[in-house]
Amino acid sequence: MRFLVIGGCGFLGRHIVDELLSRGFPVNVFDIRSTFDDGRVKIFLGDLCKKEDLMPALEGVSAVIHCATPPPLSNNRALFHKVNHDGTLNIIACCKEAGVKRMVLTSSASVVYEGSDIKNGVETMPYASKPMDYYTETKILQEKVVLQANSDDFYTVAVRPHGIFGPRDPHLVPTTVRTAQAGKMKFMIGNGENLVDFTFVRNVVHGHILAAESLGPGSKVNGKAYHITNDEPIYFWTFLSKILVGLKYDAPKRHLPFTFIYFLALILNLFVFLLKPIKDIKPTFTPMTVCLAGTHHYYSSEAAKKDMGYRPIVSLDDGIEETIRSFSHLSKK
C-alpha cells in the first residue's frame, strides 16, 4: 500500500513518513515546502488547494494521510478557510478521481472545545458551536467534510490527537521557551490543578497508521472520528514545568487568577483585531491559549482501543525525556 502524506514536511507529517518507511511502506510526500531529503521518498512540492499540483502526487497511491494545516497559532482566518476547508474538499475530489481508497485526516480533539472544562471527553460530544479561534473553526469544517465523504468506495476516518509534543515540535516547546526567555513564564494561570492531555508524537503516528490499516469494506472505523492520546492526563503546568526545568529554565511558582487573565486576553484580542489593518500581531496569550492553560481538557481514547486496538507505545515520562533531549539547543545558557 503506497501512502501519500499531505503535510509530510511538517512536525507530525515527518514523523509519520519516518514510521511508514521503517515499516516498509512506499511513501510519497506532498507539501508546500521541503524540509528534508530522503532518497526513499518522492517529495511533491505544491499547494494542496490546487488540483494540478496534487494529482501527480496521487499516482499509484492507495491511502492518503492529510496532516497539513497553516500554523495553528497564526490566526489568519482566510488562509485557514482556504487550506483547511476548500483545500480539503480539493483533496477529496482529487482522491476520488485518482482512485485512492483510504483517507486519514488529522483532526484535533479541540473540535469540541469551547473554553470550558472537558473531562474524559468522548467523540460523540457535539462540535463546538462557538469555536474559540479560526483554526478550530476550520478544523471542525474540515472534519465534517472528510467524514461526510466516506462511502463504499472511499473510506475516510478522522484522528483527533491532543497537545502533540516531541522532537521537532515547532509550536509547543519553542513557544514555551520563548515565553520563558521573555520573562513571561513566572506565573501559572489558575490554580495549576487542571488536567490535560499531552500526546507524544510517536503515539499519534501509531494511531494514524492503525486507522489507515483499519479502513476498508464494512469496517467499524469508516466515517468516524477517534481520540488518540497518551491516556495519561497531567496537570497542564506540571507538564510545562517538566519541559522548562529540563531545559534549565525556572518553573512558574506563583498563581494568577484564571478569570483575570482571561479578561486581559479578551481585551488584548480586541486590540489585535482593531490593529489588524495596520499591524498583524500574533500574541501568545489569546483567549484560546489562556483557556487551554487554565481548564481541564482531556479525552477518552477507549473507542480507538476498542475499534482499532490502539495503545500508547511511548509513556508520557519517556516522551518528555526524549523531547527535552531533542531540544537541548534551546536550553538556558
Ligand SMILES: NC(=O)c1ccc[n+]([C@@H]2O[C@H](COP(=O)([O-])OP(=O)(O)OC[C@H]3O[C@@H](n4cnc5c(N)ncnc54)[C@H](O)[C@@H]3O)[C@@H](O)[C@H]2O)c1
Ligand atoms: N501540533 C499539535 O499539537 C496538534 C494537535 C492536534 C492536531 N494537530 C493537527 O496535526 C496536523 C499537523 O500539525 P503539525 O503540528 O505537524 O503542523 P506543522 O505546521 O508542523 O505541519 C503542517 C504542514 O502542512 C504544510 N502545509 C500548510 N499549508 C499547505 C498547503 N496549502 N499545501 C501543502 N502543504 C501545506 C506545511 O508546510 C507544514 O509542513 C494538523 O492537521 C494539525 O491541525 C496538531
Ligand SMILES: CC(C)CCC[C@@H](C)[C@H]1CC[C@H]2C3=C(CC[C@]12C)[C@@]1(C)CC[C@H](O)[C@@H](C(=O)O)[C@@H]1CC3
Ligand atoms: C504561554 C502559556 C500560556 C502557554 C505556552 C504553551 C502554548 C504555546 C501551548 C500549550 C498548549 C498548546 C496547544 C496548542 C498550541 C500550543 C499550545 C497552546 C494547540 C492549540 C495546537 C493545535 C492543536 O489542534 C490543539 C489540540 O487540540 O491538540 C493544541 C492544544 C494545545
